[in-house]
Amino acid sequence: MTQKSIFLLILFLFFLINQFFCFDDPLESDFNPCNIDDSTCMPLEDFDQNCTCILLPDQKLYNVSDDVYLFMTGYPIHMSYISQTPIAELFRKKLSIRIPKAHYYDSSEPDRNIYRNLKISEKMALFEVSTDKSAIILQYLIENQFLRTEAITKANNRWCLEGECNAFLYESGTVNKSLGIYSHSADLLQIIEYRSRSIFAVSSVHAEFSVPVVQRLQCEHKCKVFYWNEREMCMKQCKLRLEFDLVSVTSDLKRNFDFFVQSSAIQNFRMKYRKFI
Structure with a gap:
């Protein structure tokens, strides 16, 4: 059995387990381009219902001579019924150039306890x-909030011209000023046309920075060395200090969070689809 056949077998087991344990699939729950265009080609790891074409990172086709099946919604589909399309070299080159490098928006090491x-x-x-x-x-991507930034959702946005789009946008705003909750959205959208085919590269990150939550976590971290009454007193003093020094205490964290959201939209996309870029 070849290496790719083994990989397909593992993928089959994943789909089989998925039917029993109902794992969430963000593409399935929010958007499936195969429901709009039956000629859609997707990477194997994103393959969804009603899809009939696998987008390949190179010219190496999967072996379909063996009895290899994909299981979708519990039903076996023989690989011979699924077409395979290598990504066009023009698509690869343009995506590599257009998608920014994550280090341009990189932040300091994220505080995982807070994030x-x-x-x-x-x-x-x-x-x-x-x-x-x-x-x-x-x-459809816009209507289903796959893309969130106002600049890209406008009907006359300047980022999409003559059937192609080239955008990486970031917006921040206030969700609830009285509660100290701020929203952050980063959208990456690339649409490239070539020989009556278009490739979509989409990555969207939406996050909320809650000042009360951040303050509570900061105080809990600071006061964790104390016990009982001493910890309670420490928490009260910490909360009081943060209320009087709100801007200086949270500004650095909020700025780092800004960069974290931006870099995540790029870095995570590049990591997942690195074979195609």
């Missing part, structure tokens, strides 16, 4: 479709 307690959602996708369907798919 894991903040609301952060991330969506990403890479797929190839028929060019005459690209406008419909872009609108």
